[in-house]
Amino acid sequence: MSESVFVGLCEIVGTSQQVALRRETQDIREMVDRRATSNDETSEMLSGSEREGFRLKGSDVDIMFWQNNHRVIMDMSQSEYYNTANTTLILSDSSESPPGFTLLQLLTPTTTEEVHSACVRMNARVYISSSIYRRLTCSAVFPNSTVHGPCGSGNIAGRLEYDTAFCFVCDFWPSSASSWIDRCHSWPDPEVVHDIVRNGCHFVAMGHPLGPNENVAWRISFSLAEYKLVYSMNHSQFLTYGLLKLFLKEVINHQLEETNKLLCSYHMKTTVFWAIQQNTLPHWRHQNLLAGFWVCFKLLLKWVSEGVCPNFFIPQNNMFLTKVYGPAQNRLFLQLHELYKKGLACLLQSSSIRSYIINVLYNPRLFICTDERLMRSEVDLDRELVNETSYIGAIRTNSHNKYIHIIEQLVESTLTHYQAVMLQRITAFIFQSISFILHNEYIHTGVNKQMYIADKLSCHMLKLAAKFGCISDMLYIAMYYYKTLRYREALSVIEMTKVKLAQPYLMYRHVDRERYTEAVGGQPCFTKMRQAVARNITLENRICYISELIPEQQSALQIREPTLFIPVFVMLHFLEFLCHRHIDMTLSQAAVDELQVLVHHDQGMYIYDLSRDISWEILGICQQITGNLQAALYSYQQSLTQHPMNRIQTATQRRIHDMVQSTPHQ
Template sequence: MFHTPDYYHNISMRLSEVLDDIGVNENIVMKRRRTALLGETMDIISYRAIGEQGTVYNLGSQSEGTTTVGLQSDTDIFVCANDLIVIQDWSEWTPGEHNILMIQNEKTPPGYCLLQVLRDDAPLPITDEVGNDFVNDTQGRTLIKNTIIDIALQEGRRRQGPSHASAAQQGLLASDIVLAHPCKSWPQSSRAWLHQQETNKWPTAEMKRYAKSTKCYVVGVGSTASENVAFEWRLSTSLAERCLMFNLNITQIKCYVLMKMILKSYINVENVDNESYISSFMCKTVLFHCIASKPSCVWKECNILNCLNYCLFTLNNCLLNEHCPHFIVHENNLMAGKFSAEVKQQLLERMSTLIPFDDISLFGIQIDNLGERLQIKLNMINEVHHDIPQPDECTMDVTSNLLEYTATTVLYIEKIGDGSLETLLQKVIQLKRYYRTGDMLEKTACKLLAPLLCTSTGSLIASQNIQINNTVSPQALTWIEAGLDSDVASSRLKLASIMYCVGNAEIAALILSHIEEQYKIEVTEPKCNCYAFYKYAKRGFGQLSRQYGVEALKYIVAFCVKFFTSEINCVPHELQYEMFRSTQEDLLHRGEDDDWMDCAVVDSLPYLYFLQYKTYSFLQRPEEQQQALNKLGLVIRTELNLAHRETALNLLGQCMEQENRPVDALQCYTSSLHLRERNNAARFHICRCLANTIS
């Protein structure tokens, strides 16, 4: 490889320790991977539960474990629409499916294809003109343009290559959603790799066997070097590539993370679309080629700086030759048409100052304070003078983010569907099937998803019971009891709400008292999936998330409490206003994901204190009632992570009205409107409160 100076060994070991400290270690890598796989399993089950056949994969750095907090890597979501099946030849045509024929010839760039529309009732081509997203070529074939994926472009996202990208916001990572169509079998150009004999025994035969079992996809983007960019589709072997990534050792992962840090710190130049000329995928591809060409004994921690230099040297050669072959489809040059001669020269100049990459260059990397941390390890600076997060804090940041991601994914099961009893039961039946026949990952996913569904089912049945005879049936209570451990508070709050609505105030008070004992404000993290908002990290939550796995959801996460309109009889009248928050004009100011506004949704802790206020009022316990009112006001002022603060203020305002404090009530409603100007029940409360005051 290179001549290795003696001090490289010491720097390599200290560098490896620094990467361990910032979360690039086997423990955190595995946690990231398990969380990503569990999340995509829950997403798939949730889709299947409402009859959708799409498949979701979490790909990219977050799921591979090849990132750090400082790198702020995007979340990459690969959505496979199974309504279209891409076939290689006519023999694969299947009746009853929407078959699309892949065309690859001397005019299509390697790694890309055209897609021809076929008839559903017979293995014959469609020849009619069928709209702006299709084009007829010179041979009369009807081809699909890759612009068709823009139909699914959501508000707030923009087209970037094959993905629908959202920009990073304060406290929220950027995300890329890639829409893909599955191939019936691997294309011939990709298939050659599966049978290729590797001289270095990497990838192994076992890895290739697994890769062969994964699907190949097409994604909507053409080659930048092509004249037919609008109707070309790129072949994607992302699942096979994930298999390769999951089989890297920790030194290889560390090399990849370092390459990305070096790119971000020293090399990258962005084009007019804010995309980097050298992408992290190119770095990953270079790493694959380097691993395949060098013995496994080379890739060890004491040699990490040497390995990194070899990867950078290989990347520099790719730049020099403008040729970076895709690892699986070798004919596909990832650098073809990517940059001009001027940009190439600029990139080469930057690279030339970095090869060989040494300790001085490492010291300049500010991402995750890597340079400073390395100098501390090498006893070059005094650690006391540098305020950088300790290893435990880094681990805490990562694990708390992973647990929050899991909680968000759990809540998605509530977000989809219409909230009807039929839909809820359909979801539960689907979960039972997965639990009986699934693997351990699917069983874990079902255990996390089932409680919320059980609670909602019980609450809906209870609402029907209350409407008929103002009682709650044993059937409803059985369902609710099955869901009580969804999290620390929300399901029990639903039960307390139901007990209050049917007049069982003593039972409601006992349930609320138990919830208050379990809800540790300094630790418990409110969690909502209605919309994205900035959250502040709680140290206590981070410490416990580091110690426990997904079971921590039961003890340190509090979901928001969500009532569909079908559960209206389980909701105190003060909260029912939230189901009717929108005027006709307000409806025009809703986004695509604002269906939650038709529900009554409130954060758990404010709802706990509001229910206590109402319950103690019913029981004529004025001292405890006032304590609950004070706590409600305090939590609205001090809890930073409330997603529905405006709703909590609306509840507090109505309590103030009941206290005969109309001025304070109006102040609450005004504050609520400042938080959410549209689609807010505060408008009704202000009108009602003023009318009552005047009368």
Template sequence: MGGVQRMSELVFMVLCRKLGTSEQVTMRRDISDFREMMISSFEASKDFHVILSGSHKEGFRLDESDRDAMISLDNYRVIWNLPQTWGYHRHTLFLSDCSESPPGYTLLQLLLPAKLTTKIWKSCFNMYGRYYLSSSKFRQNMLFPSRPDSHVHGPCRSGNFKGIEFDDAYCIPCDFWPPSALAWIDRSYSWPSPGVIDDIIRKGCHFVAIGHKLGNHEENEWRISFAYAEQQLVYSMNHCQFLTYGLLKLILKEIITKNVAEGLLSSYHMKTAVFWVIQQNVIPYWYPENLLECFWVCFKLLLQCVYEGVCPNFFIPKNNMFLTKMVGKSQRELFLELHGLYEKGIALLQQSYSIRSFTVDFFCNPRQWIPFNQQSEDWEIEFDSDLFREICNNDAIFSQNLHRCMHLLRSMEYTINLRLKNYTNYQILMAQKLTVTILQSTAFLLHSRCANIIKNKKMYKADKISCYMLKLAAKLGFVSDKLYLVMYYYKTFRHIKARKILEIANIEFQEPYLMYMSDADDIYTAEVGGQSFSTKMRRAVVGDIRLSSNIHYIDELMQEQRLMGQIEGTIHISPFVMLLMLEFLCYRQFDKQIAAVAIYDLKNIVAEGDFIRPCTRDICWQILGICQQLQGDLWGALESYVEAVKEFPFHNLKNATKLRIQSIDK
């Protein structure tokens, strides 16, 4: 095997470790798609639905992978000609007028009569005796007032929420494929497949509120967005193509953007270059052995685009995405930078710290370098860690009230029964965990609603249902989901039952094969290796305890939930911290020695931080302080509250901590 081929295989395996194997990427997409589908079915009665997009949706899990989302306003539709108005009765329609706009952009003419919200109506203006929807006014009215931790960037509201970068863009859907993009259908004979093309055309496109900088109506124009089509094209890539795209993203992030002005090149340009290379069939075969060849072909196309100052949009080639960027000095500097990188050849990869850390070992001792084996025990641990991390990150459906919880349960039951055969194993596992979360929320909300009922029979019936839901959730969910049942028993003064569950949980939490924070060792595979994902989840996985701010779990944490300052906030608590807190609460009136040991262990865990995610350290210190205060150790409680304030304010506990300190001073 030639040196270049072997190096290509090495880079392929390095990228599999950095970006994910084919199976990992498929798993991430399956889980993300399922959650998006479930949210859409839950929110069917609302006037909008959320469409996930961006690198995270495509299957990347890079540090800079944004959580991009498009908020589709479902009461509105855009059409391309008047005959398309047939069949629309409840929608407000806009007619696309591209006559005075650059390719890829359009004006949106309001067709009367129309039902408009106040914000949409304020975004309209009169021109030529007709009403149009202004993109700049739309951004002003829809994106402002914005969150204090966000800002308007192009058509998006961008910001950082609890350490996660997000970009949210309001958009208006169109059920028809743009006439200006019809040529894309004709030239797509080799890629993608006819089924993908039909699906893309059937879903149409969207319009986002941003105009062309050189357009005649920059403040009022709208850009045609092909977000769904682009996502499906990325999904239809084989893994070598996907990793080539990922390698370009790494080179952009780790090398190019450090030496040139920010904003000249983006990952969107990289994706466009890969699309063109695949469709034009420049490379007949995309295999691991020729990954570097594939990369250089895409890189050369990008270099050519910068040199010529022309980057044609993949769907509307007349739309030059470099038109206002690649001019003068900035164009020359970027070209010289890219050309210099191209001349370095394979040495270019050594400038990427993501790749260099792996390839150094290969160059030092190529004969002893061991290829990545997906059948090994280490690989099973790595894949399961990635899987359950995805499950945890997508296990979030806001349940504001009991009526919504019941609606969620019915929707989940209907969706699963209707399409169970069409779901993958990963999606079934995600459905299982979401069901557990909904059951837990429903149980506590039901109890809160019936707590003030005078009739004992109704209260008994509600309590029986709540207990059944929490027991079922404990059987189906993580090992740590038993703690919700402990909280319920403690809340309802059944301390003996709570302590029995705690004894079981204590034994299970001490098992050496448990996986938490994606951390496990060989004992994990020895105990549950080769078993179903559902079995692994129920026997060997623990996750953070999540307390929704609008649900009453236990009195001791109500102040923290109430003063978070977020309508739909969630408190994330280490399961090991929660276990010790509940052990202290359940024993402090019955066995002070056990309660004291729980406080001692809790203090050690919080101080050392071994079983605590960094983002949850503030609430863990807060919990330690609460337990110390209840025990009578006011000085220790004060020290813990001070430590909670010093931590990163992930849970926004400043006001709650202030009140706790004031209660000590009194």
């Protein structure tokens, strides 16, 4: 039966190859961003299940943010490692806090408004209040977020839930977690332990409900250590962790309403950590996957019975203390004990796993292929790789040379296949951004020689980006030609792009699996990307690409949205319309007509529903330019009814207002 569950979990959680793909692409993305981040900027880190390599339906995205120029130290002697002229020092004072929690004392002045506003005075010292800081930063990334634990929480379009936590970073391992280092005999390996300890910890804005200073205290976060521990699991251990997450969501939390909030995914993770480290199961492999699950389930049952869930790094921190106690604890124990009495048959209550178990129960001689290489087709892996490498984010301000230097360093380093693909994608995006930045900088100098050199360099970088990018990257060349008034050259690039996008094996939103395999199957990833893959067009809002979209970019920037995401076919018709306006009005109108058909009638084939706001907006811009004001007004109104993914509503409302004001009244 374990083999069947192994196959099922590989289908749901991912094969080891898929999990490696997700982790490695995220790692290289974060590595580039971290190296490009200056001391006075904010760092960010994906954490939680997404970072660990899960892509489970309904999972939220957890992101941690911290200011690089604010550092927490554990004792005053560590202050010698920092230049206090450009670094704000904060002292962790855990003398009067419960295990796993601390007060943060501000030692040197801060120039950050949120930190300054969150300061409170206690016992003649200045401390940073976690509750005030949490409230001030709650909606810093996504407007209208609500406080949830130490995070700002919400959802995008009612589907993607997120948690953003603004925290403080510490380069040192907390002394309260020193016992963890001594426990690591069998797992994880010494080099993993060293790496974890060397990278320190974070402090998130959450005090202990039973502590003396709940509103001021902070919780020590081991998120960085945790994902490194999950990385160090073998795939069977990782699948066991995934099975526990599914069991919690689909079985435990479906029993009684009064107990379905007592346990969380973090408890499941802690259970797996302890079970692996205590060597409860000598060999973790897919043949005894269910044995691993049962070991963890029994440990969880024991903890609920005792009302003690020891934090993996600081065991004195009982994570059940404020939730799993009293009558609720008794009800939860009885509930889990009923499941325990059913044995492994309790997994039949899991909607995800049930079918895989039933197949074996009713057909014990059923042959089950457990070769991971045969579980996922080439097309499936390519689609996942395209998805994982699609999002880059905005590049750091004024860091062109730094990015190029980082890329040079990484290209010469040892990279995995997936890291190399991600680095190619990042490099293409950086070259595209720098090309437009260079043009925007030198166009205003009026110095012909400088403008000529900048133009040659921009064109060269855009062509390079298209060479190791994908089909849609050619449109950045067309955008640049349009911006520099080379309309015929732009249209030539657009025509070439059209031909490539019309190929029956194109991978964009959807893919014809047979034709794709026939056309590019077995080819290097580099070749597949260039010949068969298209992505949405990403525009950084700090950079002017097309003057007609400046209002939309400014609108998004007002609420800290760094990028616009535009469907590739929408951008294709938009550019075609803009260029033909200067050459052939008939063809210009034909481009608008094609765009109108696409926006009005597409059923998700070419326009993702979260990008319909910008799609309607661009159609409205084209219609307004042609003088079809009634159609433009309708398109702008439609844009306002879509999910505000691109944060362009202010621009849309301004366009409607200006158009109504300029229309002669009858």
